Amino acid sequence: MSVPQRKSGSTGPRTAAPSVGGGLRGLFPAHAARGFVTIALSTLALLVVCVIFAPSSVSGGALAGSLPFAAVLAIVGLGQMLVVQQGGFDLSVAGGVSLAVVISTHVPAGDNAQLLPAILMAVALTLAAGVLNGILVAVLRLNAIIATIGTNALLYGAVFAISGGVPKITTPLLAQIAGGETFGIANAVFFALTALVVVAFVMKKTVAGRRFEAVGANPLAARAIGLGMRYQIMAYVFAQMLYCLAGVLLAGITREPTAFQGDSLLLPSVAVVVLGGTSLLGGRGFPISTVIAAFFLSQLSQFALAVGVPYSAQTIIQALALGFGIGVYSIQWTRRNSKRASVEEKNEVLAS
Amino acid sequence: MKSLLRRTNIALAAAAVVSCLAATAAQAETPSWCGPNKASLALLDGFGGNSWRLVTTASGAAEAAKCPNIVDYQYADGQGNTQKAISDINSFAARGIDALVVFGDAGPAVLPALTNAHRAGRVVVPYRVTVGGEEGKNYSKYVGTDSREDGVAWGSWIKETFPDGANILFLSGPAGNSQGMTELEGMQSVLDDKYKFVNPHPFAVTNWDPALTQQVLTAEIAKNDKIDVIVSDFGPSLVGALPVFAKFNRSIPAIATSDGNSLGCFWHDNHEANPDFKLYTRATGNDNVRLAVQWAVALATGGTPPTADTFQAPDFENSVTGKPNQVQCRPDLPGSIYLSAEMSGDEQAKVVNK
Numbered sequence: 001m002s003v004p005q006r007k008s009g010s011t012g013p014r015t016a017a018p019s020v021g022g023g024l025r026g027l028f029p030a031h032a033a034r035g036f037v038t039i040a041l042s043t044l045a046l047l048v049v050c051v052i053f054a055p056s057s058v059s060g061g062a063l064a065g066s067l068p069f070a071a072v073l074a075i076v077g078l079g080q081m082l083v084v085q086q087g088g089f090d091l092s093v094a095g096g097v098s099l100a101v102v103i104s105t106h107v108p109a110g111d112n113a114q115l116l117p118a119i120l121m122a123v124a125l126t127l128a129a130g131v132l133n134g135i136l137v138a139v140l141r142l143n144a145i146i147a148t149i150g151t152n153a154l155l156y157g158a159v160f161a162i163s164g165g166v167p168k169i170t171t172p173l174l175a176q177i178a179g180g181e182t183f184g185i186a187n188a189v190f191f192a193l194t195a196l197v198v199v200a201f202v203m204k205k206t207v208a209g210r211r212f213e214a215v216g217a218n219p220l221a222a223r224a225i226g227l228g229m230r231y232q233i234m235a236y237v238f239a240q241m242l243y244c245l246a247g248v249l250l251a252g253i254t255r256e257p258t259a260f261q262g263d264s265l266l267l268p269s270v271a272v273v274v275l276g277g278t279s280l281l282g283g284r285g286f287p288i289s290t291v292i293a294a295f296f297l298s299q300l301s302q303f304a305l306a307v308g309v310p311y312s313a314q315t316i317i318q319a320l321a322l323g324f325g326i327g328v329y330s331i332q333w334t335r336r337n338s339k340r341a342s343v344e345e346k347n348e349v350l351a352s
Numbered sequence: 353m354k355s356l357l358r359r360t361n362i363a364l365a366a367a368a369v370v371s372c373l374a375a376t377a378a379q380a381e382t383p384s385w386c387g388p389n390k391a392s393l394a395l396l397d398g399f400g401g402n403s404w405r406l407v408t409t410a411s412g413a414a415e416a417a418k419c420p421n422i423v424d425y426q427y428a429d430g431q432g433n434t435q436k437a438i439s440d441i442n443s444f445a446a447r448g449i450d451a452l453v454v455f456g457d458a459g460p461a462v463l464p465a466l467t468n469a470h471r472a473g474r475v476v477v478p479y480r481v482t483v484g485g486e487e488g489k490n491y492s493k494y495v496g497t498d499s500r501e502d503g504v505a506w507g508s509w510i511k512e513t514f515p516d517g518a519n520i521l522f523l524s525g526p527a528g529n530s531q532g533m534t535e536l537e538g539m540q541s542v543l544d545d546k547y548k549f550v551n552p553h554p555f556a557v558t559n560w561d562p563a564l565t566q567q568v569l570t571a572e573i574a575k576n577d578k579i580d581v582i583v584s585d586f587g588p589s590l591v592g593a594l595p596v597f598a599k600f601n602r603s604i605p606a607i608a609t610s611d612g613n614s615l616g617c618f619w620h621d622n623h624e625a626n627p628d629f630k631l632y633t634r635a636t637g638n639d640n641v642r643l644a645v646q647w648a649v650a651l652a653t654g655g656t657p658p659t660a661d662t663f664q665a666p667d668f669e670n671s672v673t674g675k676p677n678q679v680q681c682r683p684d685l686p687g688s689i690y691l692s693a694e695m696s697g698d699e700q701a702k703v704v705n706k
Contacts, residue, residue, distance in 0.1 A: 056574035061600035065570025069563065165401025166704055167562070169614060169687045254563045255592030256614060256687060259401065261563060305571030311527040311557040 035277020038328055039289045043296045050303050057299070057306035064186060068179065068253045070298035071192035072246045074291040076265050077272035078199050079242030081290050082235040084273050085216040087282030088137055088144030093269050095155025096126050096240050097262030100247025102163040105170050105257060112173035122244050129155055130240030134233030163259040170251050178252020188249050192291065195242060200287040217283035271318075272297055275325035297321065385646045386419030387655030391450040391475075393422050393648060395641070398437045398457025398481075400429035403688035403704045404638065405455075410703040411695050412453065412641040421653045424449070434458040438465045445469035451652035453477045453644050460484035466491045475651040479644035480637075480663075482530065492651055495644040497663045499531045499585075502634050503538020505667065506583050506608040509632045510543065513606055513672060517546030518580035521572055523565065524555040525586065535585055550576045560586045566593040573600055580628075581606040587633060588612030588688070594622070603628040610636040611668045613697070614687030616680045619671065623679075631671040631679050635692035637663060642694065668692040 050058045076093060083090040103122040108114035129151055136147035159165075180187050203209035208231075215222040215231040222231075246265070251257050274280065275297065276290035300321055304314040395412045397405060409427060416422050426449060430437030437458055442465050444452055452469055456462045456478045463483050467490040470476045476491040487494055510518060522539070524532025532555045556572060558565040573579065573596060584590050587609035597604045604626040609615070611633035623629045640663040650657040668691075669679045680691045689700040 054575070057571065059574050061596075062570055062574035064599045065574075065596050066567060069567055160401070164406070164704075166403045166406060167688060250563065254566060255595070256562050256588065257592075258562060261561075264561065264564065301567070302571050305568060306575045308552045308575070310552055 035286050036289045036292075039275055039277065039292050039296060042324075043292055043299070046296060046299055046303065050299065050306075054303050054306035057302045062302060062306070064181070066298055066302045067295075068186045068188040068249070070295045071186065071188035072250050072253070073265065073268055073272060073298060074192040074294035075195050075242050075246040075249070076269045077276070077290045077294050078195055078287055079239035079246070080269040081273045081276065081278050081285045081287065082199075082239045082242075083144070084270075084278050084280060085213065085282055085285040086232045086235045087216060087219065087280075088232075088235070089148065089270070090133065090236065090239050091145060091148040091266065092129060092133060092152040092155055092240070093243055094260075094262040094266045095152040095159065096129060096243035097247040097250065097265055098159050098260055099125060099129075099155050099162075099262075100244040101251045101257045101261045102159050102168075102259050104174060104248045104251040105168045106163050108171045108174075109168060110171055112171050115171050115173050119248055122248060123241070125158065126240040126244040127237060130237035131233065133236035133240070137236065138229045138232035159259050165259045167256050167258045169256050170254070174248070174252040175255065176252075178249045188253060191245065191249055192294075195245060196287055196291050199238075199242075203285060203287065213284050216285075219282070268294075268297055271322045271325070274322065293325075381418075382420065383418055383646070383655075385650040385655040385658055386421055387650060387653035388421070389653045390421045390423050391649070391652035392424035392426070392448075393451045393453065393645070393652065394426040394428065394444045394449045395645070396428050396430070396437070396440050396444065396452060396454045398430040398434075398455050398462070399432040401431065403686075404636065404690070406703050407690055407693055407695065407700050408455075408638045408641050410700070411638050411693060412645050414695060415642040415645040416649065419649050419653065419655075422649060430457065432457070434461050438462055441465040441469055445472050445474050449474065451475040451477070451648040453479065453641070453648045454483075455479060455641075456481045456483040463490060475648050477644050477648040477651075480640050493647045493657075493661065495640070495647055495661060495663065497637055497640050497665065499534040500538040500541075502585070502610075502665060503535035503540075504542055505538075505634055506535070506632070507539040507542035509608055509670070510539075510547065510581055510583075510606075513630060513632075514547075514580055517548070519548050519550050519576065519578050521551050521576070521579050521582045522549055522555045523551070523558050523568065523582065523584040523590075525558060525560040527557045531585060535583075539583065550579060558584075558589065560589050562589050562592040565589050566596065569593040570596050570599075573597060573602070579605050581608060583607075584609045586610060587615040587636070591615055591618045591687075594618065597626070606630040606632075608632045610634055610665075611680075611690060611692045612636065612687070613680075613682055613685060613689045613691055616669065616691065617683055617687065619679045620681045623671065629671075631669060633667075633669040633679075633692070635665040635668045636690045637665045638690055638693040638695070639663070640665075666692075 047058060056062060076097065080090055080093060100122045104118050107118035107121060133148055133151050136142045137144045178188055203212060211227055212231045215227050250261055272290050272293040275293035277286045300318060301314060304317050393416050395409060397409060399405065400409060413425060416425050426444065428440040430440055441452065441454060441462060452474055454466060459481060460483055463485045466476050466478060466483060470491050477493050477495060478491055479495040480497050485491060510520065522536065536554050551572065556568050558568050582605055591614050594604050604622065605628050619631045643658060643660060643663050646658045649655060667676055669677050671679050682691065682697050685697050685701045686704055688704050689697055691697055693700065
């Protein structure tokens with residue numbers, strides 16, 4: 001069976017011949033450590049800069065206000081990361097999150113008793129969207145960007161059907177669960193940490209998770225040994241589940257969320273994946289780094305707001321951070337190193 | 353049999369008298385802007401997807417229904433898509449609709465389409481958003497709203513409430529939006545140096561998005577130890593963000609803004625726990641569309657145009673003086689309705705819950 005090439009002329013990890021060998025070197029092997037160290041150091045540096053130039057942005061109140069949004073971004077970022085690991089892009093983030101938001105506000109319409117059925121309904125619909133994305137991309141071989149734009153339009157159709165585009169005040173129970181605090185820390189943060197632990201554990205410590213990464217690193221080789229399609233579909237399904245979680249949380253954190261609340265998460269979701277060190281060509285994912293990147297990006301905008309720079313500068317600062325992220329991970333700084341790194345990466349993934 | 357006939361006659365006569373009276377009453381109720389000629393009217397929205405627009409659209413339809421000579425009423429939603437908004441204008445003009453009332457969200461981008469419709473002999477009335485061009489040349493009449501006057505009113509209230517000066521945080525929508533700029537101009541015309549704007553010039557950008565408003569407000573509260581008054585041109589978007597003050601153990605400050613049921617109810621629930629929480633609102637301006645419809649109908653049916661050509665949002669609530677109203681709240685109705693609008697709260701609830 002001839003396997004159609006999805007990306008012609010792709011370079012880097014994908015074209016390297018799969019070889020078995022190497023070995024899993026601890027929890028943070030070379031490349032992971034580089035990504036993790038870079039984002040962790042950047043975040044520390046940012047915090048130091050905040051303490052010096054904008055101490056208000058790291059005060060307790062400011063963090064209490066911004067962390068829930070960072071948590072939502074982290075969860076969305078984890079979802080996007082799964083798709084990026086399979087060499088795709090998920091542009092249905094916006095629709096998925098917005099749908100979860102409107103279902104969890106409009107269906108209960110203030111009645112706590114209706115909250116659980118509403119959330120189940122949101123989960124069911126996002127599951128369907130995830131399966132649809134998966135089939136379009138993995139089975140029908142559509143370009144991921146095109147397929148997910150289409151799904152996004154369908155999701156927005158559902159958003160309009162349910163909400164008519166009108167915001168509704170969230171139920172008190174959801175506001176309490178998602179917007180509340182436990183031990184002085186926003187509940188949304190615990191949700192994000194739970195999502196992180198689950199994603200990291202499944203991906204790094206289970207057979208299915210290891211295969212998932214291997215398929216992303218080299219789909220052609222994976223197909224040759226009978227892996228593939230299933231894992232790609234799973235990426236889109238689990239991504240939608242995470243968007244759903246993020247949407248439900250957002251509905252609770254924001255008292256009167258609009259019907260388009262997911263729109264502003266699309267670009268940041270890709271940004272945190274890139275800043276977290278996951279290659280846009282697919283392969284290994286770095287959940288911990290992605291979550292740290294979400295905090296980094298959120299803190300960066302808090303810093304820009306606290307310093308009081310004009311809106312234009314805020315946007316430029318975020319763009320520079322993204323450019324920095326792509327620069328650190330994607331540009332082949334020296335040919336030799338990058339070749340070695342890519343072979344090493346391949347070995348690590350396939351050996352594990 | 354005879355008596356039955358007589359009774360029927362009496363009933364008929366009574367019915368005739370009643371219908372005569374009703375007809376006279378109806379004639380008396382026909383407003384002066386509704387002229388003798390029959391006409392069709394279309395309301396073209398650039399973006400129809402929020403509760404404010406739903407109420408506004410319903411208000412426009414209600415106003416047009418006051419004139420019996422409007423024989424056909426149409427509505428189109430541009431869905432925030434400039435191309436669709438333009439093609440809506442073109443298609444209604446081509447279909448021979450006599451009068452077009454247009455909410456030109458896309459600004460000057462819709463001007464060529466408006467100009468074509470105007471040249472084709474249609475009555476074209478853009479409202480609320482400036483589209484450029486000239487009256488009589490590109491369209492029939494522009495019915496604006498006085499954002500500067502809103503700014504002046506907020507500024508005056510701030511001056512009354514804080515005679516010794518105050519730190520003001522001004523929040524508006526997308527960066528550089530003309531509404532926010534004009535409001536700032538109005539405020540600055542009444543406030544002197546004692547009043548300091550703590551936000552980045554000209555206003556803190558919120559895109560009128562509740563989630564972004566919450567984040568922006570968090571940063572501003574953390575940064576500024578003293579915020580005496582928050583000014584916002586979309587009051588209801590503040591509601592989600594105001595609880596942030598509790599995280600800093602501070603009272604919600606005074607607020608000058610536009611009205612909304614959710615904001616009014618929020619004030620009722622929270623003003624006791626927040627001693628500094630005073631509220632002053634201007635009507636949010638759903639009735640701007642009514643003035644625009646009156647102009648369009650008058651020009652299309654040969655009626656007498658209204659005297660006003662700019663919509664002046666009246667004062668609505670003032671928690672300090674209680675004039676013209678104490679803060680309003682209808683907890684039984686949705687938060688996303690506007691009690692300042694001419695349309696009753698119950699009718700609005702039907703519109704937004706549809």
